[in-house]
Amino acid sequence: MIKVSIKNLNLFYNKVQALKNISLDIEKNEILGVIGPANSGKSSLLRAINRLSENDYARLSGTIILDDTDIFTIPINDLRRRVGLIFATPVVLPGSIHKNMSYGPKLHRRFKGSELDEIIFNALSAANLWKEVKDRLKDSASTLSGGQQQRLCIARTLAMDPEVIMMDEPCSGLDPISTAKIEATMFELKEKYTFILVTNNTKQAARVANKTAFFLAGELIEIDKTEKIFTNPADSRTDGYIRGKFG
Amino acid sequence: MTFRIGPRTNQIIAYSILLLMTLITVVVLFFIIGYVFKNGIGQLSLEFLTDKTRDMGKEGGILPSILGTFFVTIFAIIIATPLGVGSAVYLVEYTKGGLIHRIISFGADCLAGVPSIIFGLFGFIFFVIKLNLGWSIISGGLTLAVMIIPTIIRTTEEAIKAVPHSFREISYSLGGGKLDTILKVVLPTSLPGILTGVILGIGRAVGETAAVIFTAGSSLGIPTSAFSSTRTLAVHFYILAREGISMPKAYATATVLIIIILLVNFIAYRLMHRFMAKYY
Amino acid sequence: MKDKIAEKLLLFIAFSAILSLLLITFFIFQQGIPLIFKVGLSNFFSTHWAPTRGNFGILSMIIGSLMVTAGALVVGIPFGLACAIFLAEFSSPPIQKTLKPIIELLAGIPSVVYGFIGIVILVPFIREHFGGPGFSVLAASIILGIMILPTIVSISYDALLAVPNTYREGSYAVGATKWQTVVMLLLPAARSGIVAGIILGMGRAIGETMAVIMIAGNALKIPHSMLDSVRTLTSTLALELGYATGDHRAALFACGSFLFLIIILLNIIAIKITGRK
Numbered sequence: 027m028i029k030v031s032i033k034n035l036n037l038f039y040n041k042v043q044a045l046k047n048i049s050l051d052i053e054k055n056e057i058l059g060v061i062g063p064a065n066s067g068k069s070s071l072l073r074a075i076n077r078l079s080e081n082d083y084a085r086l087s088g089t090i091i092l093d094d095t096d097i098f099t100i101p102i103n104d105l106r107r108r109v110g111l112i113f114a115t116p117v118v119l120p121g122s123i124h125k126n127m128s129y130g131p132k133l134h135r136r137f138k139g140s141e142l143d144e145i146i147f148n149a150l151s152a153a154n155l156w157k158e159v160k161d162r163l164k165d166s167a168s169t170l171s172g173g174q175q176q177r178l179c180i181a182r183t184l185a186m187d188p189e190v191i192m193m194d195e196p197c198s199g200l201d202p203i204s205t206a207k208i209e210a211t212m213f214e215l216k217e218k219y220t221f222i223l224v225t226n227n228t229k230q231a232a233r234v235a236n237k238t239a240f241f242l243a244g245e246l247i248e249i250d251k252t253e254k255i256f257t258n259p260a261d262s263r264t265d266g267y268i269r270g271k272f273g
Numbered sequence: 274m275t276f277r278i279g280p281r282t283n284q285i286i287a288y289s290i291l292l293l294m295t296l297i298t299v300v301v302l303f304f305i306i307g308y309v310f311k312n313g314i315g316q317l318s319l320e321f322l323t324d325k326t327r328d329m330g331k332e333g334g335i336l337p338s339i340l341g342t343f344f345v346t347i348f349a350i351i352i353a354t355p356l357g358v359g360s361a362v363y364l365v366e367y368t369k370g371g372l373i374h375r376i377i378s379f380g381a382d383c384l385a386g387v388p389s390i391i392f393g394l395f396g397f398i399f400f401v402i403k404l405n406l407g408w409s410i411i412s413g414g415l416t417l418a419v420m421i422i423p424t425i426i427r428t429t430e431e432a433i434k435a436v437p438h439s440f441r442e443i444s445y446s447l448g449g450g451k452l453d454t455i456l457k458v459v460l461p462t463s464l465p466g467i468l469t470g471v472i473l474g475i476g477r478a479v480g481e482t483a484a485v486i487f488t489a490g491s492s493l494g495i496p497t498s499a500f501s502s503t504r505t506l507a508v509h510f511y512i513l514a515r516e517g518i519s520m521p522k523a524y525a526t527a528t529v530l531i532i533i534i535l536l537v538n539f540i541a542y543r544l545m546h547r548f549m550a551k552y553y
Numbered sequence: 554m555k556d557k558i559a560e561k562l563l564l565f566i567a568f569s570a571i572l573s574l575l576l577i578t579f580f581i582f583q584q585g586i587p588l589i590f591k592v593g594l595s596n597f598f599s600t601h602w603a604p605t606r607g608n609f610g611i612l613s614m615i616i617g618s619l620m621v622t623a624g625a626l627v628v629g630i631p632f633g634l635a636c637a638i639f640l641a642e643f644s645s646p647p648i649q650k651t652l653k654p655i656i657e658l659l660a661g662i663p664s665v666v667y668g669f670i671g672i673v674i675l676v677p678f679i680r681e682h683f684g685g686p687g688f689s690v691l692a693a694s695i696i697l698g699i700m701i702l703p704t705i706v707s708i709s710y711d712a713l714l715a716v717p718n719t720y721r722e723g724s725y726a727v728g729a730t731k732w733q734t735v736v737m738l739l740l741p742a743a744r745s746g747i748v749a750g751i752i753l754g755m756g757r758a759i760g761e762t763m764a765v766i767m768i769a770g771n772a773l774k775i776p777h778s779m780l781d782s783v784r785t786l787t788s789t790l791a792l793e794l795g796y797a798t799g800d801h802r803a804a805l806f807a808c809g810s811f812l813f814l815i816i817i818l819l820n821i822i823a824i825k826i827t828g829r830k
């Protein structure tokens with residue numbers, strides 16, 4: 027089943043065209059890896075899907091369909107609840123861990139009794155962070171380590187009960203152990219969510235992604251099963267990038 | 274043999290002169306404060322602060338002026354804070370350069386440079402006479418509000434600009450709207466900076482004379498309503514000193530005034546520093 | 554929806570400053586300008602001020618204002634620049650951190666306190682050592698000079714800090730001393746900011762009222778020396794507004810209009826120079 031379907035997507039910032047006629051489909055409950063050198067439009071793609079690109083005064087053309095609905099017909103707050111985005115550097119909001127976790131859910135509805143605490147418990151557990159923070163929910167979130175902060179950001183997104191989780195180079199600032207923890211989390215969560223993982227680390231895509239898309243200078247060069255991309259890509263530029271010839 | 278000063282010597286001379294002039298400036302400041310304190314601290318007492326003013330200020334305390342200052346200032350702050358903070362929010366969050374931005378900041382910059390006597394004239398003709406509010410706490414408060422709006426706009430603007438852009442992105446990506454983001458992320462994060470602006474506004478209001486003397490009046494009674502005429506501390510001090518009513522009382526009043534100003538500046542400075550340490 | 558309403562409301566609020574400015578302009582001009590037309594420019598710009606008898610000349614006050622302002626600049630510019638240069642270029646961060654708020658505190662001290670210090674210290678000092686009544690152009694100049702210091706310091710300081718560090722490094726690299734760098738490179742580079750600071754300081758000096766009333770003597774004549782008593786535009790406003798009626802009050806507003814115009818002009822020049830956004 028196709029979760030997100032992108033057709034003929036073009037995206038411009040002023041004069042720069044960051045995405046050129048992109049078409050691709052993302053299957054439900056799979057992890058799509060997106061690789062490519064810097065400035066190839068990977069972040070722009072993610073920001074187009076949850077319409078964060080509107081804040082950058084970007085112009086879009088083409089269609090993006092989420093579950094048979096054009097995203098431009100979905101109220102923007104709903105869309106962003108359903109499509110979560112994790113940034114490269116973990117950004118925790120000022121205030122406690124608990125406050126960070128409750129921020130998103132509270133934006134969307136009111137909660138009674140222990141309902142919210144339950145959501146927070148579930149999200150933190152799913153992000154494999156509960157054990158580490160259960161006694162310090164009232165502590166400032168900035169006291170967590172980098173890896174923990176990134177998992178908090180994942181948990182914060184999970185607390186919104188999203189359908190699609192997009193990650194923009196989520197491990198670029200993390201050590202190998204924290205990276206492994208996050209990859210394990212993603213694997214566990216795949217059952218319930220659809221992932222788009224932008225990564226500057228091709229090996230990470232090889233490890234976790236079902237399909238991988240290669241972007242270059244705003245173009246989608248190719249998208250295929252991950253094994254295929256990494257063993258026998260159709261385009262020589264893909265091959266070159268994976269072998270580290272450029273980027 | 275010609276005598277020529279080398280660049281090193283030159284530098285030492287220049288440095289000494291700069292140092293000396295800076296020291297003189299600092300000494301002048303401490304001298305002003307010290308001189309007033311030296312002559313005024315001894316006159317201070319609980320009675321002075323809590324007693325009615327008698328015999329035009331020759332006798333008694335300054336309770337009416339303390340109350341008057343308090344009410345006029347509070348009034349001004351209540352009006353000016355939402356306007357100033359709202360303007361700053363609009364400037365930073367809703368305009369991206371452009372004509373509207375230029376018009377609004379031009380207004381704020383210009384208003385900041387308008388001297389207090391002009392505010393006094395304006396408040397007198399507009400609030401006191403045209404709106405028929407008379408010499409009153411309301412007229413004084415409104416006039417001071419207009420005067421301190423730019424202070425609050427500028428400080429709040431800086432504080433809001435210092436909130437990392439990523440905080441806003443997080444809020445949007447969690448489905449927050451613009452207003453949610455402003456109310457729940459931007460304003461709480463910049464609160465210390467905003468308070469700094471408000472407190473500096475309080476400082477300006479408390480020390481102001483020309484703008485309040487023609488709008489709040491100079492009545493020495495205890496204010497009973499927002500329409501009472503009142504004499505703020507600064508005005509009372511001005512009248513005591515200029516008309517030579519009582520030097521000891523003048524010093525004592527000035528001491529109270531300066532203590533308030535020092536306190537206000539100290540708090541504003543501390544708040545700003547804690548805020549800056551976090552986000553700059 | 555909620556967002557749209559909020560935006561409209563905020564836009565409305567955001568116009569409060571410019572709206573206030575327009576209201577001020579309107580009311581002061583509306584009260585004052587008609588009188589100028591009624592009595593004519595030659596009356597208005599004469600030196601004879603006897604508003605209850607139909608003489609509305611503000612020239613001697615204009616000259617008074619200009620004299621004390623010039624005096625204030627003579628005191629304020631060197632000290633202000635010295636402080637700014639010392640702070641920005643010759644002090645370590647901890648010293649900057651202590652000195653800057655101290656100098657800014659000068660701006661927080663109420664005008665009436667400056668005026669008072671003038672009365673109890675400066676005026677008697679001038680009377681005893683230089684002669685004259687003590688209440689004088691000189692006294693007002695010195696006090697105003699101190700009052701405009703913080704404005705000059707903080708804007709010049711910011712301008713100096715805004716000069717990129719590469720300039721300094723380039724200059725030291727060719728063997729210039731700090732002072733040579735300041736004079737030959739930094740001051741020229743920060744020139745526009747410094748000029749803006751001076752212009753705003755000038756605006757403060759022209760507009761200052763209470764301190765001037767208390768120490769300038771307020772005699773209605775053109776002063777012939779620094780030791781003479783002087784009456785400024787602002788003093789006239791503050792001294793007479795309390796009891797003026799009819800044409801007299803209108804004349805004060807006319808005087809206020811003139812003052813306001815000068816201040817706005819100075820502000821616009823300063824804003825243009827600094828090119829704020």
Ligand SMILES: Nc1ncnc2c1ncn2[C@@H]1O[C@H](COP(=O)(O)OP(=O)(O)O)[C@@H](O)[C@H]1O
Pocket residue numbers: 039042043044062063064065066067068069070071082
């Ligand atoms: N907010 C923006 N404004 C203008 N140009 C942008 C903006 N964001 C990205 N770009 C430009 O768009 C292109 C694609 O950038 P991006 O999507 O960030 O690529 P990637 O994530 O692959 O590095 C780049 O040329 C970049 O400079």
Ligand SMILES: [Mg+2]
Pocket residue numbers: 068069070194
């Ligand atoms: Mg990127």
